[in-house]
Amino acid sequence: MAGTRRFPVGLLAVWGATRLVLLLFVLKVFRFPGPDVTSDVSVIYQGWYEILRTGTYPLDDVTWQYPPAAALAILSPALLPFLDYATAFFALAFLADLTVLALLRYAGRRPGGTPRGSWVWVVGVPLLGPTVYARYDVMVTAVAVAALIAGTRHPRVLGALAAFGALVKVWPALLLLGVARRRAWVFAAVTAVALAALFALSMPGAFAFLTFQRDRGTEVESLGALVFHVARHFGWEGEVLLHYGSVEFLGPYVSAVSTAALLLSAVAFGWLVVWRLRARRFGPHTPAEAAFVAVLMFTTTSRVISPQYMVWLVGLAAVCLCFRAGRMTVPACLVLAASLVTVLEFPVWFAHVVASDWLGILLLSVRNGLLVLATLLAALELWQGTASPAPPAQVPGQTARTKEPLSS
Incomplete structure (x- = not known):
């Protein structure tokens, strides 16, 4: 019986x-409802791959909005030269998934x-x-999960992997x-500086992504986009277009909503700074829970909430629930619920989202509402577990003595 319990058959x-x-869907043995999600790999990634192989970044492509080490992920299918680019990429994503599970x-x-995290x-x-x-x-998430799990015993490894993941x-x-x-x-600072210098010196345009990111607008799946989804039913004169690699709103007041999103992100950053200054109790689970809260905050307030961002949250939630002392069970369940709604809004019924009809608005309202609720509850749990005043320690026998009747 003990051996059966140790081996996780189920x-x-x-x-x-x-x-x-999942593999049968991406390999197109079966067709998943909605637009083809694999075109990013077979068209965009493979196009970048051909440019990166020449020793430069895609400087003329504004859809390249990633830090320099992202080139390693795009080039990684070269490790499997016996497969075509897309199939090799899917195989490596599968291996990254398996690595996270292990x-x-x-x-x-x-x-x-x-075992809850698994x-x-x-x-x-x-x-x-x-x-x-x-x-x-999923590859980046594997790096992040490895960093958090290693960090409980080897903080240097956490620092190095976090820096690599950030690049x-x-x-x-x-x-x-x-x-x-x-x-x-x-170790994070040393790793980041060394790798950034290496990429900057070896390939032109390593940090061009900073300008491309700055020019992004309000993507149709973001929290702020709900304003325009509803406004379209009341005569708003803007439009929905493919812009900077994502489907975005363009038109009156878009810049104001994008600015509001940036201000919300700044508020989130301010809360995190205050929390870090006030936190007094750090346990083995604290880095994972703090990262979970921070990523929730910046994802929810972002101008762009792409479906793949949910992979980060699922991975961080899983690490949080690997610790028996963790406090993130309810926020993790909310993230799982938001993930289910996410696949419905993209790709299954993405046409309804783009059209801003009431089904699309409902799906986005539920998904983004779940993320907001998860963010607030996770932040509350983190604060109460680390920064709120600890209850006074009770002296052994104190309660019993207070209950004794007076001798007179």
Whole structure:
């Protein structure tokens, strides 16, 4: 019986079955409802691949909005030269998924760990549909999960991996927020400077993405976009167009809503700074929970909420639930629910979102509402667990003595 409990038959069976279905969808054995999500790999990524192979970044392509180390993810299918580009990419995304599962399983078996985190990942990823394997975000998430799990015992490794992840897709820099040990920050700084210098010197245009990101507008799936989805029913004269690589609103007041989103992100950053200054209790689970809260905040307030962003949240939620002492169960469940709604709004009924009809508005309202609720509850749990005043320690026997009757 003990051997049966140690071997996660059910976990692996569910993971294997769901991932097989995802592979069949991205390989187009079966057709998933909605627009083809694999075109980013077969058209955009492969086009970047051909340019990157020449030793330069796609300087003339405003859709290249990624830090310099993202080139490694785009070039990674070269590791499987016996496969065509798209198939090799899907295979590597599958391996990254398996790596995350192995890391979570390892973390859950350590003292103070639970298998809940593994189940969050196994269930959460297929809820997002084939988009997971058709973007490189699952690879970045694997780096982030490895950093957080290693960081409980090896803060230097956490720092180095967080810096590397940030140079692949920025958000892993937030993994450092809840780390109390300076060694992690030092190693992160050294790694970031060394890698940034290496990319800047070896390939032209390593940091051109900063300008491209600055010029983005309000994407149709973001929280702020709900304003224009509703306004279109009351005569708003703007339009929906493919702009800077995503479907965005263009027209009157868009810049104002985009600015408001940036201000909300600034408020979120301010809250995180205050939390970090007030936090006094740091446990092994604190870095994961702080990163989860931070990524939730910046995702929810962003001008762009692409479906693949949910992969980050599912991965961080899974790490949080690997710790028995963790407090993020309810926010993690809300993220899973938001993931299910996400696959409905993209790709299944994305045409309704673009048309701003009432089904599209309903789907976005529910998904974004779940993210807002998850953000608020997660922030509250983080504050109460680390920064709120601790209850006074009770002296042994004090309660019993107060209940004794007076002798006179």
